[in-house]
Amino acid sequence: MQAVVVRIKGGLGNQLFCYAAARRLALVNDAELVIDDVTGFIRDRRYRRRYCLDRFRIPARKATAWERMEPFERYRRGLAKCLAKRRPFHCRRYVEQEGINFDERLLTYKVRGTVHLDGLWQSEGYFKDVEATVREDLEIVPPADRLTLDMARRIRECNAVAVHVRWFDRPGGENTTHNASLDYYRRAVDKIERRLDDPHFFVFSDDPEAAIRALNLPEGEATCVSHNKGDDNAYADLWLMTQCRHFIIANSTFSWWGAWLAQYDQKTVIAPVMQVTGMTAWGFEGLLPSGWMQIPVGPTGRDHDAA
Numbered sequence: 001m002q003a004v005v006v007r008i009k010g011g012l013g014n015q016l017f018c019y020a021a022a023r024r025l026a027l028v029n030d031a032e033l034v035i036d037d038v039t040g041f042i043r044d045r046r047y048r049r050r051y052c053l054d055r056f057r058i059p060a061r062k063a064t065a066w067e068r069m070e071p072f073e074r075y076r077r078g079l080a081k082c083l084a085k086r087r088p089f090h091c092r093r094y095v096e097q098e099g100i101n102f103d104e105r106l107l108t109y110k111v112r113g114t115v116h117l118d119g120l121w122q123s124e125g126y127f128k129d130v131e132a133t134v135r136e137d138l139e140i141v142p143p144a145d146r147l148t149l150d151m152a153r154r155i156r157e158c159n160a161v162a163v164h165v166r167w168f169d170r171p172g173g174e175n176t177t178h179n180a181s182l183d184y185y186r187r188a189v190d191k192i193e194r195r196l197d198d199p200h201f202f203v204f205s206d207d208p209e210a211a212i213r214a215l216n217l218p219e220g221e222a223t224c225v226s227h228n229k230g231d232d233n234a235y236a237d238l239w240l241m242t243q244c245r246h247f248i249i250a251n252s253t254f255s256w257w258g259a260w261l262a263q264y265d266q267k268t269v270i271a272p273v274m275q276v277t278g279m280t281a282w283g284f285e286g287l288l289p290s291g292w293m294q295i296p297v298g299p300t301g302r303d304h305d306a307a
Helices: 012-028 073-085 104-108 128-137 146-156 182-195 208-215 231-242 253-261
Strands: 003-007 032-036 094-096 114-118 159-165 199-205 222-224 246-248 269-273 293-296
Touching: 003 012, 012 032, 012 114, 012 128, 012 231, 012 253, 073 094, 146 231, 159 182, 159 208, 159 231, 159 253, 182 199, 182 208, 182 246, 182 269, 182 293, 199 208, 199 231, 208 222, 231 253, 246 253, 253 269
Parallel strands: 003 032, 003 114, 094 114, 159 199, 159 246, 199 222, 246 269, 269 293
Antiparallel strands: none
């Protein structure tokens, strides 16, 4: 019996990347996919993230305590990592991501027995060849509350553009290194307005009021989506994003997935190209699908024309 035990961690966007890479690895190796929904969160004291994938139509079962390396999980995991690093990549039973760039070695890795997969694996390259299966698994169970359903109706009735503003650094603060610049959003909006007829912008953000003020979109052309609060309701905003036709994403895996999961065939997706490390990471090899429009953002916050 072969199995891939995937360690889910991070926010909702990163959890989806963890799952998608593991789903493909299990599928092509005819192995069972098992989800560790516990150990990736128990030491997250900074962000206090929780497992959020129960809102998706994922067919995999949850890991047992033994499959989560319990008891003494921290020490057993550390030992497994140490032993793995002494072996060639394709001989490891604990496969941990090395660096952030796309690592094609995972595509040819052969599962033998039970393998633990640990990493964020933030590229569609890890699951592009099983895209249809991943899309089926990651169908979101629609929210049932009236406010979200009414917003979805408004989105479907217009040429909707999802705009995501992620505030990694505090709005208006001195340090905005990790935020996509306002110039990026202005140029992205301009590109959308020149490409589309009568676009209406739906603004999603971890601070929606600050986002709508900063974007300063024309009155009557923008709607602030602000009623879904907290991590437990993040899936509802993601679902609303997928109802949109076009996208201006942030340097965020959350809106990456909102754009990727959307089914509209003629969608335009605009993404920032910026090198960021530390609190978050963005701009590394393999992150952005080739069909997305990219706007390079300069290191001082100024944007430069794409070739």
